[in-house]
Amino acid sequence: MTQTIPESFLGVGYTSCRAGLPLEAVRVPVPQPAADQVLIRVAASSLNPLEYKLADLNFMGRTPPVVLGLDLAGVVVAVGHAVGGVDIGDDVAAMADLNGDGGWVATGGGRGVSGYALARQFLTVHKPASVTFRDAAALPMCFLSAFAGLYPAVQTGDAVYIPGGGGGVGHLAVQMAARTLGAGSVISSGSTPESIALARQSGARHVFDYKRDDIPAEIAKLTGGRGVDLVFDATYSEHSFVETAKTVRRGGSWIVLGVGPGKTTRLTETRSPVPAILAERAAKHVNVNLLRYFSEPATLDSEARTFLQRGMALAMEWAEQGLVVPHVSQTIDSTVEAINAGLQSLKAGHSVLGKVAVIVDRDLALGASSEPSPQRPTDHP
Numbered sequence: 423m424t425q426t427i428p429e430s431f432l433g434v435g436y437t438s439c440r441a442g443l444p445l446e447a448v449r450v451p452v453p454q455p456a457a458d459q460v461l462i463r464v465a466a467s468s469l470n471p472l473e474y475k476l477a478d479l480n481f482m483g484r485t486p487p488v489v490l491g492l493d494l495a496g497v498v499v500a501v502g503h504a505v506g507g508v509d510i511g512d513d514v515a516a517m518a519d520l521n522g523d524g525g526w527v528a529t530g531g532g533r534g535v536s537g538y539a540l541a542r543q544f545l546t547v548h549k550p551a552s553v554t555f556r557d558a559a560a561l562p563m564c565f566l567s568a569f570a571g572l573y574p575a576v577q578t579g580d581a582v583y584i585p586g587g588g589g590g591v592g593h594l595a596v597q598m599a600a601r602t603l604g605a606g607s608v609i610s611s612g613s614t615p616e617s618i619a620l621a622r623q624s625g626a627r628h629v630f631d632y633k634r635d636d637i638p639a640e641i642a643k644l645t646g647g648r649g650v651d652l653v654f655d656a657t658y659s660e661h662s663f664v665e666t667a668k669t670v671r672r673g674g675s676w677i678v679l680g681v682g683p684g685k686t687t688r689l690t691e692t693r694s695p696v697p698a699i700l701a702e703r704a705a706k707h708v709n710v711n712l713l714r715y716f717s718e719p720a721t722l723d724s725e726a727r728t729f730l731q732r733g734m735a736l737a738m739e740w741a742e743q744g745l746v747v748p749h750v751s752q753t754i755d756s757t758v759e760a761i762n763a764g765l766q767s768l769k770a771g772h773s774v775l776g777k778v779a780v781i782v783d784r785d786l787a788l789g790a791s792s793e794p795s796p797q798r799p800t801d802h803p
């Protein structure tokens with residue numbers, strides 16, 4: 423297959439350090455793949471909080487301009503000389519390095535308009551024909567976040583509490599624990615009827631309203647005072663951290679996505695009661711921080727690369743089987759205005775159900791013959 427690759431494209435990103443929102447249109451060269459990289463013509467992407475955080479602080483130390491849009495689904499148009507198993511013309515899902523550029527375009531993805539991004543081979547997997555580019559693009563960052571927290575930790579029959587089961591990471595984590603990892607009971611929470619319904623549909627047996635219910639007390643009742651075996655908290659909320667720590671059984675595991683208690687912003691650190699709560703229970707505190715995986719990918723050992731590649735492969739496999747399927751509540755065109763509006767909503771803490779997908783290249787995304795992945799029937803408590 424012959425691909426015409428332009429020298430540059432007009433992307434969406436930031437042009438100065440600590441620029442924050444709104445993002446701007448920035449022209450960047452289309453990069454050439456290194457030995458272990460593939461170049462992807464991007465069909466679709468999705469929104470993640472990490473993108474507005476990068477714009478706010480440029481904490482990867484990049485030299486702007488920087489184009490964002492790190493979740494990738496599209497077609498391979500070039501490969502490095504050491505790449506095997508992925509060929510030009512393949513439909514793939516991938517995740518760009520956090521210290522590299524993403525693939526959002528600024529002009530709506532109309533005819534003849536494409537975005538291009540590099541991904542490492544170990545973060546690039548074939549997209550099944552039955553999974554749309556849109557759904558494939560909604561998975562990488564959020565799926566890997568849930569996978570890194572749950573896959574090594576959940577034991578068959580565990581009682582697991584996953585707060586925020588209607589969120590981007592949360593609804594995938596609930597599905598993963600309930601449908602693929604053998605958890606005995608998955609408990610979740612939400613704050614709106616829609617988020618509670620999504621958590622329940624995703625496989626949570628009990629879903630509480632965290633604005634109304636005393637969740638530690640409710641979980642104590644459900645578990646006969648014992649507590650849950652494992653908590654996976656991806657909320658980035660200190661209030662949530664304190665409450666979820668109170669639900670862990672003695673000797674259980676409290677797993678948090680990101681830097682964790684007292685450090686919910688990169689600018690200030692506060693004293694948190696969470697370490698004392700966990701110590702009282704002799705519970706294990708585990709931090710899952712994907713930044714260390716993606717900020718310096720060349721330094722990852724073979725075990726880490728294999729683990730992440732396994733995660734990407736299972737994301738596509740489980741989506742194809744209808745086991746872990748992204749709930750896309752909104753699909754937007756890749757324009758500066760639409761992306762800024764979506765990221766502003768995420769930053770403001772507005773409840774976003776599941777994922778917001780971004781159509782980067784309409785010709786590619788809508789021209790695929792694939793149909794949406796099957797949605798499993800609602801799991802009843």
